[in-house]
Amino acid sequence: MKILLLPLILLLLGCAPTRHYEAALLLQDIAAERGDSRLKQTRPEPLRQAVTYNLSGRARGADLYLPGPLAGCQERCPRAAIVAVPGAVPLGKDDPRLVAFATTLARAGFAVLTPDLAGFRELRVRPSDAEEIADAFNYLVSRPELAPGGRAGMFAFSYAVGPALLAALRDDIRERVRFIVGLGGYHDLTRAMRFFTTGWFEHAGEWHQIIPDDTGRMVLVYASLDYLADARAGEVSDRERFERMVELRGRDPQADLTPLAAGLSAQGKAVYALAINDDPARFPELLAGLPEAMRADLDRLNLARHDLKPLRARLLLVHGRNDNLIPWPESLALAAAVPEGRAEVFLIHRVLGHVDLSFSSVFSWRFWSEDLPDLWRLWRVIDLLLAEREAA
Numbered sequence: 001m002k003i004l005l006l007p008l009i010l011l012l013l014g015c016a017p018t019r020h021y022e023a024a025l026l027l028q029d030i031a032a033e034r035g036d037s038r039l040k041q042t043r044p045e046p047l048r049q050a051v052t053y054n055l056s057g058r059a060r061g062a063d064l065y066l067p068g069p070l071a072g073c074q075e076r077c078p079r080a081a082i083v084a085v086p087g088a089v090p091l092g093k094d095d096p097r098l099v100a101f102a103t104t105l106a107r108a109g110f111a112v113l114t115p116d117l118a119g120f121r122e123l124r125v126r127p128s129d130a131e132e133i134a135d136a137f138n139y140l141v142s143r144p145e146l147a148p149g150g151r152a153g154m155f156a157f158s159y160a161v162g163p164a165l166l167a168a169l170r171d172d173i174r175e176r177v178r179f180i181v182g183l184g185g186y187h188d189l190t191r192a193m194r195f196f197t198t199g200w201f202e203h204a205g206e207w208h209q210i211i212p213d214d215t216g217r218m219v220l221v222y223a224s225l226d227y228l229a230d231a232r233a234g235e236v237s238d239r240e241r242f243e244r245m246v247e248l249r250g251r252d253p254q255a256d257l258t259p260l261a262a263g264l265s266a267q268g269k270a271v272y273a274l275a276i277n278d279d280p281a282r283f284p285e286l287l288a289g290l291p292e293a294m295r296a297d298l299d300r301l302n303l304a305r306h307d308l309k310p311l312r313a314r315l316l317l318v319h320g321r322n323d324n325l326i327p328w329p330e331s332l333a334l335a336a337a338v339p340e341g342r343a344e345v346f347l348i349h350r351v352l353g354h355v356d357l358s359f360s361s362v363f364s365w366r367f368w369s370e371d372l373p374d375l376w377r378l379w380r381v382i383d384l385l386l387a388e389r390e391a392a
Contacts, residue, residue: 019390022108023383027375029104030382031357033097039107044068044076046106048099051113053139060135062115063093065106070145078111080389081140081147085115085133087158087184087355088219092121097356098157105155109389111146113139123222125159127300130166137173153179153313153388157355158326159219161185161334162301168313169306177313179388181381184319184326184354187334188304190287192326193220193274200280201327207280213324213354214253217275218246224271227291238268267291308337314388315343316381320352344384346377 029039047066052059068076082105086098093099093114102112115136119126137154141147154177156164161182168177186192195201196216199209221242228238241260248255261272270289277286287295299305315338319331328347335343350366351357351374360367 019386020383023379023386026104026108026382027379029107030101031359033100039104043107046103048103055135055138058135060115060132060139062113062136065102065112065114067106067109078146079109079148080151081111081113082153082155083113083115083133083136083140084155085117085157085160085164086120087160088120088123088125090121090123092117108386111140123219124226125219125223125301127297129163133163134167134170134173137167137177141176150176151178151389151391153177153181155181156183156185158184159186162189162303165303165308165311166301166306169308169311174310174312178391179314179316179385181316181385182318182331182334184323185317185334186303186326186330187337188330189298189302192330193287194280194283195327196325197274198278198280198283201329203329210324214249216325220275221246221271224291224294227294228267228271229265236263238264241268303334303337309339311338311342313342316384317343317345318348318352318381319345320348320354322350322352323354325354346381348374348377350374
């Protein structure tokens with residue numbers, strides 16, 4: 001079915017200019033992931049190589065995807081550069097979905113850098129994430145052969161949208177970040193936390209509920225470990241207890257965690273109480289019970305506590321209405337917080353969950369009535385991204 005997406009999009013485009021046609025090719029390749037596509041058939045496999053760089057004594061590592069060898073590249077030279085940042089996922093830059101996506105962008109002429117963010121692999125979230133993303137961007141733009149004419153931006157998924165925006169606000173790169181594409185991101189981190197723990201979110205004065213993905217609770221637990229006191233000799237640490245909880249629930253979603261929770265420290269119990277809470281009315285008091293240093297760092301990562309008006313980058317914000325990790329009104333709120341005219345929001349009604357695509361059978365009524373309009377919206381996002389590749 002994914003192979004059929006290309007002719008369907010082209011049917012809507014009619015006699016389309018080259019960039020529009022290429023956007024359709026990219027959309028088909030993204031939908032195909034590691035499967036076959038017209039783009040894979042017509043363009044050579046991009047290069048993927050490990051790189052290291054050092055900024056102000058900070059050693060960093062990343063993977064760099066290129067359309068082809070830089071030496072004598074001619075028509076396969078990079079035309080623009082992107083730092084692509086996954087959310088908090090255990091495989092980090094090696095997540096197969098990110099690898100496939102970065103490879104697709106490289107086929108389209110982008111030099112793509114996927115930084116190795118150790119905290120993301122450990123499901124940790126911390127203010128230093130923004131510095132690591134800024135360092136990756138600085139490295140990219142320091143190499144004009146990767147970002148010709150200074151054409152460079154970011155593509156951030158999920159939680160990474162927050163640190164990417166904070167990185168783009170830094171004085172050293174603010175004027176050079178031309179665009180940011182954010183998929184499933186947040187504006188108010190506390191609202192996002194309320195949703196992924198309780199499933200409730202508010203929009204236009206009305207409350208809505210979706211059963212949340214447990215990933216958010218897991219990230220909350222792992223993010224807390226740096227702020228919990230070490231166990232005394234002979235005791236089981238909070239870290240070990242939380243790891244056992246995650247392992248148990250991985251085997252049995254209904255496993256009783258009460259015996260393990262009973263042995264947590266006072267601060268560990270505060271984290272546990274927030275993670276298992278499903279009552280939005282209790283959320284503020286439970287949030288206030290988290291370790292003070294953890295709350296301070298969450299505030300630093302909370303875009304709602306920052307002035308976003310100095311942002312210079314253009315934002316393309318994409319959010320699925322069925323997102324069960326970060327609710328879609330967060331992208332609307334983020335767009336409203338940046339300078340007027342800087343952001344455009346694309347709400348995807350059915351085919352996008354949090355960051356993954358899913359399509360109905362092309363022979364179904366749902367595909368033609370719901371999926372196809374969503375594909376049109378996604379095509380527009382890709383077309384605008386390609387326009388950034390060509391901007392003066």
